[in-house]
Amino acid sequence: EPEVTQTPSHQVTQMGQEVILRCVPISNHLYFYWYRQILGQKVEFLVSFYNNEISEKSEIFDDQFSVERPDGSNFTLKIRSTKLEDSAMYFCASSPTSGRTRTPFGPGTRLTVL
Amino acid sequence: GQQVMQIPQYQHVQEGEDFTTYCNSSTTLSNIQWYKQRPGGHPVFLIQLVKSGEVKKQKRLTFQFGEAKKNSSLHITATQTTDVGTYFCGRSSNTGKLIFGQGTTLQVKP
Numbered sequence: 001e002p003e004v005t006q007t008p009s010h011q012v013t014q015m016g017q018e019v020i021l022r023c024v025p026i027s028n029h030l031y032f033y034w035y036r037q038i039l040g041q042k043v044e045f046l047v048s049f050y051n052n053e054i055s056e057k058s059e060i061f062d063d064q065f066s067v068e069r070p071d072g073s074n075f076t077l078k079i080r081s082t083k084l085e086d087s088a089m090y091f092c093a094s095s096p097t098s099g100r101t102r103t104p105f106g107p108g109t110r111l112t113v114l
Numbered sequence: 115g116q117q118v119m120q121i122p123q124y125q126h127v128q129e130g131e132d133f134t135t136y137c138n139s140s141t142t143l144s145n146i147q148w149y150k151q152r153p154g155g156h157p158v159f160l161i162q163l164v165k166s167g168e169v170k171k172q173k174r175l176t177f178q179f180g181e182a183k184k185n186s187s188l189h190i191t192a193t194q195t196t197d198v199g200t201y202f203c204g205r206s207s208n209t210g211k212l213i214f215g216q217g218t219t220l221q222v223k224p
Contacts, residue, residue, distance in 0.1 A: 031210045043157055043202065043214045056209045091156055098210040100145045102159040 002026045004106035006092050012112045013082055021077045021109045023092030032075045033093040033103070034067065036060065043091065049075065050098065082113045118143075120203055120215030128223050133190040135218035137203030145206055146179055146186040151217070152199040160188075162206075193222045 005024045013019050025032050034046040047057040049067055066078045075094075079086055092106040119138045127133050137146060145164045149157040161170055163179035163186060170177045174197075176189045190197055197220060204214040 033210065033212075035212075042216045043151075043204075043212075045211050045213065048209050048211055050209075056207075056211055093212075095210050099208050100162060100164060100206050101210070102147070102162065103206075103210065103212060104159065105149075105156045108156050 002104075004092055004094055004104050006090075006106040006109050008109060009107065010110045010112070012114065015084055015113055016081050019079050019082055019111065021079075021090050021092075021111070023075045023077070023106055024073050025075055025092065025094030026096075026104060027073070029094035029096050031055075031095045031098050032067075032069070033095075034077045035091040035093060035105070037089040037091065037108075039088070046077075046090075048098075055098075079111075082111075084113050087111055087113045118146075118203055118205055118213060118215040120218055122218055123216060124219050124221070126221045126223065127193050129195060130192050133193050133197070133220055135188050135201050135203075135220075137186045137188075137215050139184050139205070142183045143186075143205050144183075147204050147206055147212065148177060148186075148188055149202045149204065149214075150199050151202065155199070157202060160201075190220075193220070195222050195224050198222050 007022045032049045037043045047061045048055045064080050089108045091108045093103045095103045147162045148160040151157045167181045168179040174191045178187045200217040200219045202214045202217045204212045
């Protein structure tokens with residue numbers, strides 16, 4: 001069964017540095033998402049992306065965050081100047097349609113900001 | 115208005131006992147989805163409910179959607195150690211955004 005993949009599995013960075021988290025969504029999916037999960041807390045929506053543009057974003061997704069689909073397969077999340085509170089698991093997800101459908105999640109990238 | 119509340123936050127059971135987690139919303143939900151996250155893992159889709167009063171079963175798991183579509187439950191019969199993890203309910207918007215509850219973490223003592 002096709003899966004969402006993410007790299008790296010763990011990223012350690014210094015506060016103020018830029019990081020790029022990478023995702024390869026399932027190939028025939030059209031809708032892509034990033035979620036964040038701070039340790040021990042619930043999974044929080046960050047942003048959804050469709051047709052090469054952001055379709056919705058949460059309050060968490062401020063100007064420090066950006067997303068891009070640089071080619072036909074990758075979907076990236078960039079954090080320009082990381083803060084300590086950005087330390088979390090970041091999950092990528094994709095779906096074939098919007099709305100009420102199952103949404104496979106990738107294995108996640110654990111971001112640690114020192 | 116968009117929040118879904120989930121209880122309990124934690125549940126410890128002896129292997130073989132039953133387990134139930136509840137999801138509640140103050141507003142009517144168009145759908146409810148359930149995900150399981152194993153320790154150190156990622157959320158894995160279990161099921162989606164869309165109809166009022168809907169009941170679906172997956173082996174020892176029973177999912178219910180309330181008549182008013184404001185609450186849902188997941189019941190596990192005769193828990194096993196493989197059931198350990200955090201169970202999240204969530205609602206999906208028209209854009210595909212998932213709003214999750216806080217999750218119920220299940221521990222099963224062998």
